[in-house]
Amino acid sequence: MSRLISIQPSQQDLPAELVVAVGDVLQFAATGGHLRTGTAIELIGILNDSVLGTNGQVLSPLGAPGAVLFRAVEPGPAVLDVVTGDPWQSPVTLTVNVRVE
Amino acid sequence: MTSNPSQLQDALLEISRITARFTHSDEHPDGAQSGDGAVDVNAGCRIMPLPDRLWEKAAKAAMRINPVNAPLQELRFGDTPVLEPMRLTLFVSKYWGPQPKQLSVSFMESTPSDLRSRIVSHLNAWTNTAGAGISFAETAGTGDVRISRGSGGYYSYLGTDIKFIPSNRQTMNLQGFTMSTPESEYKRVIRHEAGHTLGFPHEHMRKALVDRIDPAKAYTYFLRTQGWDQEMVDQQVLAPLGGNSIIGTEPDQDSIMCYQLPGEITFDGQPIRGGLDINATDSAFAALIYPKVLRSTMDNGQANAASSRIDWDPSEDVNV
Numbered sequence: 001m002s003r004l005i006s007i008q009p010s011q012q013d014l015p016a017e018l019v020v021a022v023g024d025v026l027q028f029a030a031t032g033g034h035l036r037t038g039t040a041i042e043l044i045g046i047l048n049d050s051v052l053g054t055n056g057q058v059l060s061p062l063g064a065p066g067a068v069l070f071r072a073v074e075p076g077p078a079v080l081d082v083v084t085g086d087p088w089q090s091p092v093t094l095t096v097n098v099r100v101e
Numbered sequence: 102m103t104s105n106p107s108q109l110q111d112a113l114l115e116i117s118r119i120t121a122r123f124t125h126s127d128e129h130p131d132g133a134q135s136g137d138g139a140v141d142v143n144a145g146c147r148i149m150p151l152p153d154r155l156w157e158k159a160a161k162a163a164m165r166i167n168p169v170n171a172p173l174q175e176l177r178f179g180d181t182p183v184l185e186p187m188r189l190t191l192f193v194s195k196y197w198g199p200q201p202k203q204l205s206v207s208f209m210e211s212t213p214s215d216l217r218s219r220i221v222s223h224l225n226a227w228t229n230t231a232g233a234g235i236s237f238a239e240t241a242g243t244g245d246v247r248i249s250r251g252s253g254g255y256y257s258y259l260g261t262d263i264k265f266i267p268s269n270r271q272t273m274n275l276q277g278f279t280m281s282t283p284e285s286e287y288k289r290v291i292r293h294e295a296g297h298t299l300g301f302p303h304e305h306m307r308k309a310l311v312d313r314i315d316p317a318k319a320y321t322y323f324l325r326t327q328g329w330d331q332e333m334v335d336q337q338v339l340a341p342l343g344g345n346s347i348i349g350t351e352p353d354q355d356s357i358m359c360y361q362l363p364g365e366i367t368f369d370g371q372p373i374r375g376g377l378d379i380n381a382t383d384s385a386f387a388a389l390i391y392p393k394v395l396r397s398t399m400d401n402g403q404a405n406a407a408s409s410r411i412d413w414d415p416s417e418d419v420n421v
Contacts, residue, residue, distance in 0.1 A: 032327030063256025
């Protein structure tokens with residue numbers, strides 16, 4: 001079964017190498033992200049965190065995106081850049097080494 | 102009509118004083134006491150609310166009669182309005198209204214009391230510094246405003262939208278704020294997010310400021326620094342607020358609601374400075390649309406209106 005792996009890079013230490021399986025989806029709490037190298041991972045999208053309101057409408061806050069999704073598509077290595085912090089003032093880019101098994 | 106905020110505020114204050122004499126006094130203007138069978142001096146002029154089903158129609162009619170009544174529109178992409186008329190009506194409802202109000206505040210995570218107090222004090226900068234008639238007060242229960250300091254960056258839902266956020270979700274995110282966070286960040290970030298809660302959108306989305314940005318440079322810059330595609334850059338930076346945003350000040354790059362944008366993406370190479378704190382223009386505007394001076398009259402007026410709402414058969418509705 002594929003996994004949705006929630007990662008909060010600003011609040012937890014990241015391993016030197018993140019090992020995942022084909023089909024896994026990585027959800028980073030971040031404002032942006034890149035796939036730097038590799039074909040084992042693809043960027044699904046950079047999204048605004050939103051909720052289904054009690055009025056039945058999808059409500060989005062004002063602010064930068066809050067979720068970056070990657071998917072493991074084939075075995076192999078990949079290097080991701082994940083951007084956290086305030087994109088207008090002091091963005092912080094973290095590099096994540098991933099190995100897809 | 103004056104364009105001077107202080108003159109307008111003075112005028113509102115004077116109107117408030119005059120109406121209060123006739124709507125709240127226990128005595129007749131001529132000094133006679135009211136009693137059984139006498140005219141009820143408290144039955145003064147009241148604003149009666151329309152039945153709910155007519156609010157959207159009324160809003161549209163008001164806009165036709167006077168375009169200045171058009172609400173501040175949300176983001177537009179190109180020339181295609183995103184909002185349908187019903188959404189415009191809903192956007193009107195994101196404004197909390199002129200009656201003074203207190204929003205309760207709670208915290209999603211365990212938060213030390215000194216930190217809670219510090220955060221709430223900065224939310225209240227709009228009240229204490231700007232003089233707005235809307236304030237924030239901590240509650241031990243579930244607040245109207247629910248603050249998380251977890252991951253997700255900085256954000257807030259807009260105005261009365263916070264009432265529709267499920268109670269187990271935050272309405273405002275202040276990632277990583279602690280007592281060690283510099284005071285300047287409390288002013289820049291928390292007061293900005295509080296502005297969203299009051300219904301203020303991003304000032305850098307005003308057309309005059311957006312027009313300074315070179316789209317090609319912006320696409321390149323944000324793709325490089327954030328990985329954002331063009332659609333995201335359009336939404337975050339390049340889509341101006343609707344031209345009907347009359348209920349605002351002149352575009353102000355020093356507003357607390359304006360982000361800092363680098364000169365690297367502007368046509369003239371000059372940055373959009375962005376606000377570091379609530380400035381005088383922010384204060385004047387907030388005090389105008391959230392006046393404190395209507396406190397005594399509006400509280401009673403609202404109560405009277407709510408207690409005496411009337412309706413009629415829908416077949417009797419008039420088309421305007």
